[in-house]
Amino acid sequence: MSPKSSKSAARQERRSVKTRARNDEPLLRLVQETDAIRREPVKAREGLVKPLNDAQRAYDAAMRSSDIVFGIGPAGTGKTWLSIMRAAEAYKAKLITKIVLTRPAVEAGETLGFLPGELDEKFEPYIRPVRDALEEAFGSTHLEYLLKKGAIEARPLAYLRGSTIKDAWLIADEMQNATVTQFKMLLSRVGEGAKFIINGDPDQCDLKGGSGLLDAVSRLQSIDEVGTVRFTRADIVRSGLCQKVVAAYESPSDFRYNADNDENNLEGVKRFINAGSES
Structure with missing residues (x-):
């Protein structure tokens, strides 16, 4: 390529870069504004935290009286949120020195190895729902201080091997994705002054093999603590x-709507889900 052609190509590339920058400017501005909103500090909630229904009241009572608590049930029941709030209260009252957060590194068949970054960055997506609850409990600024101090620690389940958890609350979430072997390892980490809160929904298990959640409940049900x-x-x-x-x-997977079975007064949401599933 001649010098003139080279210079012409360089000028054309610079023009293209400028044009792309102008075209992308609205999108970049939107991204920046969205990031600014996301970084808006969250203030700690004020007032007492009260259970909202009988199941939450039973769960709350179990957290106060037991050293290992299993919360079993579907998403949206407040298991994670309420356990985070009670752990925060215990820390603020100086009843414990640390809050440990963990969950299996299994989400719909993916593992930590498929995510970019160092261990902390890889584990971030797995603790994001818990982090939101912690921000509500402590406030964004104080939460960052506690994370840097190590008073709140997030660890993948596998990295608890060899540890002893004492004078702390451990909150293990999404535990339907833990195996029997992983449960044995986790539950044998409990030390003096520790409380383990283990939450999960057996109906949302992403493991190819069997879940260890209900196995653990069955094995430990006769233990007073x-x-x-x-x-x-x-x-x-x-x-x-x-x-x-x-x-x-939760409805039978082979359910199909037709006019003949409308006598059961089926909910509209079920009819919508199954609409068009048959040709």
Whole structure:
């Protein structure tokens, strides 16, 4: 390529870059504004945290009286949120020195190895729902301080091996995705002054093999220090629509709507889910 052609190509590339920058400017501005909104500090909630229904009251009582608590049931029942609030209260009252957060690194068949970044960055998507509740409990600024201090620690389940958890609350979420072997490892980490809150929904298991959640409940049910609370879709507090969605997925998979079975007064959401599923 001649020098003139080279210079011409360079000028054309610079023009293209400028044009793309101008065209992308609205999108970049939107992204920046969205990031600014996301970084808006959250203030800690004020006032007492009260259970919203009988299942949450039973769960709350179990957390106060038992050292290991299983919260079993569908999404939206407030298991994670309420356990985070009670752990925060225990920390603020200086009853514990640390809050440990964990969950299996399994989400719909993916593992930590498929995500970019260092361990903290890889684990961030798995603790995001818990982090939101922690921000509500402590406020964004104080939460960042506690994370840097190590008073609140997030660890993948596998990285708890060899540890002893003491003078702390451990909240293990999405535990339907833990195996029997992983449960044995986790439950044997409990030390003096520790409380383990283990939440999960057996109907949302992403493991190819069997889940260890109900196995653990069965093995430990006769131990006095262990409590189990079961939630149903009637206990969902997230929203009425969330309750309907869960109900739809709990329906028989071979259900099909037709005019003849309308005598059962089936809910509209079930008819909508199954509309057009047959040719």
